[in-house]
Amino acid sequence: MRYLPLTDTDRSDMLATIGASSIDDLFVDVPEEARLKGPIEGLPLHASEMAVERHMRRLSKKNLAAADAPFFLGAGAYRHHVPASVDHIIQRGEFLTAYTPYQPEIAQGTLQMLFEFQTQVAKLYGCAVANASMYDGSTSCWEAVAMASRVTKRNRAVLSGALHPHYAEVVRTMAKFTGDEIADAPVAIQPAPDNDGLIARIDDRTSCVVVQYPDILGRIPDLAQIAEAAHEKGALLIAVNTEPVALGAIKSPGELGADIVVGEGQSIGVGLQFGGPYLGLFAVRDPKHVRQMPGRLCGETVDAEGKRGFVLTLSTREQHIRREKATSNICTNSGLCALAFNVHMTLLGEEGLRRLAAWNHSLACKAADRLAKVPGVTVLNDTFFNEFTIQVGRDARELVRKLADQGILAGVSLGRLYPQSGGLDDALLVAVTETTSEEDIEALAAALEGELA
Structure with missing residues (x-):
C-alpha cells in the first residue's frame, strides 16, 4: 500500500471544515507544559534501521528488569x-488475530471464551453479571461512576481518599465533560481506613461512593458498613479492586454489598510489560442494572438445531449503536488480555x-x-x-x-x-x-x- 501524504491545501481545507484555525487548536485540552515545542533534543530526524536497533539496545541496558x-x-x-501455557494459548492464530465478534456464526470460540471470562469475573467479584472486559481498571472506575449517575439520576460521586490517585484523576478528568460533581478527600496516613469520615460525606445528592478494596495503602476497609450507609441515602457502592488475587483470601465485594465492582485484571495472566496493555473488569450485583452497564455482554443460547451457541446479547458501546444511546465511548475491550486472564484463571481453578x-x-x-x-x-x-x-x-x-x-x-x-x-x-x-x-x-x-x- 502506498503512503499518500496530505498536502498543505488538504490540511487547510480540513481545518476550515471543522472550524479550526490551526492544527494547534486541536490540542487545546493538552496542558501547554506537556506539548513539544519542536523536535526532541538530541534525537536525530532520521536514522537507519540498524542504527535505531543499536541505540534502543543501549537504552534497554539501562533498565533494571x-x-x-x-x-x-x-x-x-x-x-x-x-504459566508458559498462557502465552502459548493466546498466541494461537484463531485467538491472536480475532477482533470484535460481529458475526457470531464464525466467532463461536471467541464468544465462548468471553462468556467464560464473564462467568469467572462474576464469581470472583460476587456479582450476578460481568461484562466482556474493558480498557483498564481506571477507566472502568470512571464508567462505574457514570453508570451510577444513570441509575440514580444523581450526579455527585463521593471518592474515598484511599482510592488510587491515578484512578481518582481519571474520574475527575472525565467528569469535566459530564458535569458530575466529584467529592474527594486526601488520603489519611493511619493504620485503619477512615470509614466514618467517608460515610459522613454521603448525602441525599450522592449517586455513588467509590472505595478501593484493598485500598491504596494496602488496608482492607469494611465494605459492608459503607454499603449500608450508602444504601440508606439511596446511593450505590462502587468497589474498586486493583489486585484480583486478593479475592482468593478476602470476601468478595458483591458479598459485602457493593452494587458495582470494577478493577484491574492484570495480575492474572497478564505480565507487567512496561506498563501495558491492561484489562478492565466490570460487574454488577443486581441483574436489573444490566442494561446500564457499559461495554458488551456475551450470552449463551441454542441454535436452530438445538446446539449450544454464543452471541453478543448486549452491545452498548458506540461502536455498535448510535453514539447518543451508548453507555460508553471507550471502545477498547482488551480481548486478548481477557483471554490471558481466562486461561490463567482456568489453570488455577x-x-x-x-x-x-x-x-x-x-x-x-x-x-x-x-x-x-x-x-x-x-x-x-x-x-x-x-x-x-x-x-x-x-x-x-x-x-x-x-x-x-x-x-x-x-x-x-x-x-x-x-x-x-x-x-x-x-x-x-x-x-x-x-x-x-x-x-x-x-x-x-x-x-x-x-x-x-
Whole structure:
C-alpha cells in the first residue's frame, strides 16, 4: 500500500471544515507544559534501521528488569508468575488475530471464551453479571461512576481518599465533560481506613461512593458498613479492586454489598510489560442494572438445531449503536488480555486461586514482620493482603533511588503518587507476591538497615 501524504491545501481545507484555525487548536485540552515545542533534543530526524536497533539496545541496558532484582513494586500493577501455557494459548492464530465478534456464526470460540471470562469475573467479584472486559481498571472506575449517575439520576460521586490517585484523576478528568460533581478527600496516613469520615460525606445528592478494596495503602476497609450507609441515602457502592488475587483470601465485594465492582485484571495472566496493555473488569450485583452497564455482554443460547451457541446479547458501546444511546465511548475491550486472564484463571481453578492468595499473604506477613525489626521503619497497617505501607522517617523517593542503584526495587513512594500532598514523603508502599523469595525480603531489610543507620 502506498503512503499518500496530505498536502498543505488538504490540511487547510480540513481545518476550515471543522472550524479550526490551526492544527494547534486541536490540542487545546493538552496542558501547554506537556506539548513539544519542536523536535526532541538530541534525537536525530532520521536514522537507519540498524542504527535505531543499536541505540534502543543501549537504552534497554539501562533498565533494571523485574525478574533481575528483588522486586517490591505494586500500587496497582503486580508481578505474578504467569504459566508458559498462557502465552502459548493466546498466541494461537484463531485467538491472536480475532477482533470484535460481529458475526457470531464464525466467532463461536471467541464468544465462548468471553462468556467464560464473564462467568469467572462474576464469581470472583460476587456479582450476578460481568461484562466482556474493558480498557483498564481506571477507566472502568470512571464508567462505574457514570453508570451510577444513570441509575440514580444523581450526579455527585463521593471518592474515598484511599482510592488510587491515578484512578481518582481519571474520574475527575472525565467528569469535566459530564458535569458530575466529584467529592474527594486526601488520603489519611493511619493504620485503619477512615470509614466514618467517608460515610459522613454521603448525602441525599450522592449517586455513588467509590472505595478501593484493598485500598491504596494496602488496608482492607469494611465494605459492608459503607454499603449500608450508602444504601440508606439511596446511593450505590462502587468497589474498586486493583489486585484480583486478593479475592482468593478476602470476601468478595458483591458479598459485602457493593452494587458495582470494577478493577484491574492484570495480575492474572497478564505480565507487567512496561506498563501495558491492561484489562478492565466490570460487574454488577443486581441483574436489573444490566442494561446500564457499559461495554458488551456475551450470552449463551441454542441454535436452530438445538446446539449450544454464543452471541453478543448486549452491545452498548458506540461502536455498535448510535453514539447518543451508548453507555460508553471507550471502545477498547482488551480481548486478548481477557483471554490471558481466562486461561490463567482456568489453570488455577478456585482451589489454586485460594492457595495462591494464601501464599501471597504469608510472604507479605513475613516481609512486614522482618521490616518492622529494621530501626527507623514503622509498619503502618493493621490489615493487609500482599501489600502494606511502611514509614521510613526520611524522603522515600530518595531512598527508592538509592536502593535501585543497589539492584533492589524497594517499592512505590507515596510522595511519588501524591506529589502535591504533604506528610506522605516518608511513606513507602511495599508489595510482596509469590515471585518474592525470603532471600529477597532479607536483601530489602538489610539494604534498609544500611541506609537508615
